[in-house]
Amino acid sequence: MSENLRLPWADLFPTPVGEEDAPAPPTRSAPGRRGRRPLSAWPSPSEPPPWQSWRLLVYGPDAAMDGFVVQAAGPGLIPWPFDAERVEEDVFALAIGPHGPARGRRGLSVEGCRILARQFRAAAEVRHARLTMRGTDSCPLDFHRLVPVPERIIALGATHPDARAWLRANWGLVESPVQVRILPGLKAGRRLPRGHRAIVYGFFTRNGAPDPVIRRLEEHYPTLVFRLTERSLA
Template identity: 35%
Template structure:
């Protein structure tokens, strides 16, 4: 199944509970930047943006050919700078307490496909159960040494495949994942 490029976001409560040492090991393994270091094809993106800006007939568009080239280049440079920041964070940040990429890394050949590629989304769907990294992962009330409680948003579905892998990798822990279907305030 290929998930939709524009997902629906589902709110969840998550808990990993058990012996304090096992919870600490899980916390250490699960923490990461919360983002994926996709390899973007910047020349192709620049060309795509140029073509989008020039799609309308010259008398109907608000930008000249030269202006479109300049703007497409500026967009490419901005995305390249952002990509550099993402790569730096991916190498060092542990700000996200439940980073699926930290637990179940996306292979380099999948990252090379880019975030919009159907095969990349399929891999994420099969490996994680959701086609995007989790968003807004935050501690929930009641976290303690013997329990990690979080809340987050996931794309299109619960990260059921990732949860199965967590259970296999951390058998001393009990995992609970609850989607919340009413409005999450």
């Protein structure tokens, strides 16, 4: 499977309207007319929610905070290699394969599978172009800037087992956080000494907690305090 094959709904994450808004877990729709089963099974109650909402409070001396804010900002992505032709090939193989839609009772024809693959390729190219157009400091808390993924790992591709293992060990995640933003008006919850200040970041992650990143930050910035808290999605 190509590291570039990313289904269109893979980037669908909730967009909060206000600071307190958070994505709600999916609920089953009411019984209605019969139709096809969804492409993915609903998670069982014992499974963790795919999306988690976090706040990261950082505070400390002004000079150290200035350095951290500059170092933390970046484009907010991992520069994985991109191969549009491989994307098209993989989607076609999925569609035409023994478990693809072409094998269903009303499945796609071979030409239909080729059209679908070309459409996926076009969508992947648009997504890649959109990501590469991000500003160099468009994300205020870029994990790749703070805990860089080595070039040898990036060269493997996003879906390679060794790449995912490295990310799990060093980030606690297998992909960058999304909707990273600074939450204005929030404070440390305590009176800080003169010459100190606080900043609060909000972001979402999928299927993982960024605890390894926080531990690394505590090591690299000993004069700063980091407090990570999970926000309920209920």
